[in-house]
Amino acid sequence: MTQPPGHITEYPLTQAGTGPYGICAGPDGALWFTEVHAGRVGRMALDGTVTTFALPTPDSGPSVITTGPDGALWFTQQKANRIGRVTTRGEVSEFALPSEGAGPFGICAGPEGALWFTQMSTHRLGRITLKGVVTEFALEGGSSPSFITSGPDGALWFTQNASNRIGRITVDGEVTGFALPTPKAGPVGITRGPDEALWFVEILADRIGRIGLDGRITEHPLPRAGARPHAIVTGADGALWFTQWGSNHIGRMTTSGEVTEYALPTGKAEPHGICAGPDGALWFAEEVGKIGRLAPR
DSSP, rough: OOOEEEEEEEEEEEEEEEEEEEEOOOOTEEEEEEETTTTTTEETTSOOOOOEEEEESSTTTTTEEEEOSSSSEEEETTTEOOOOOTTTOOOOEEEEOOOTTTEEEEEEOTTTTTEEEETTTTTTTEHHHHHHOOEEEETTTOOOEEEEEEESSSSSEEEETTTTTTEEEOOTOOOOOESSSSTTTEEEEEEEHHHTSEEEEEETTTEEEEEEOOEEEEEEEEESSTTOEEEEEEOSSSSSEEETTTTTEEEETTOOOOOEEEEEESOOOOEEEEOOOOSSSSEEEEETTTEEEEOOO
8 A cells, every 4th residue: 555645734713613514516627525423514625715695404414415406505404304505695494305214315416407305314315306306215124224326327326334245226216226336345435437437435345446337346444443434435536536544644545456545634633525626626624623635746
């Protein structure tokens, strides 16, 4: 394992204890993030300037955030059982889910112009239109779907944290699943890779996995025990980048499985969400109260 040169910048938020968690690149050239402990959504310009927007429902637990097909930001509110939407001007809307205690968590834009999300507590997937109409799809019991992403085949792919599977659902609601080779691996983050496959993390097994469209799975062990990888994204360099929540690193893996790690300047930063920024850098949320930027050299 080698570590190439790179530069990490951390931007502390003005208020402590807000818990930045999910992060994505917005359509306005800025980074948008959730503050899970404060019930807010934030915007960070590339120079580090932060603007925050309070949500109508207090203590709503905003978690994962994504850019929607309408140019707004959509996010899950795990505690409030809602899906939120915020425009780049800061106008917030919330949509209640039909199932009580659904625990919405992961969210992504689908190929057909709607948003798809996971319901960890009720073991379902949800689809919400831009007008707020929700459809739910049941999964097998005890699956705890976590993250979800749009695949290269026009379907949605998602991790099933408790049942140790990778799932696939068509836009018509047809579900298939693939068991992981490693027992109790605890898959969490998932992303579309640069090679027309899906890449995901195994938080309990300290591995990065790859699943082809044919369902064939390859697992790559990480060099550091206790890394606990959480979220994953494809970078501008064609590699996979992921947060290592347990070991306090940002990791990088090539499609051949070569790993490099970047230690975070702040100890016990609890890195969670990660995204590729419009500037070619990797941006990530540190629950300790900072937004990080990693510029590979």
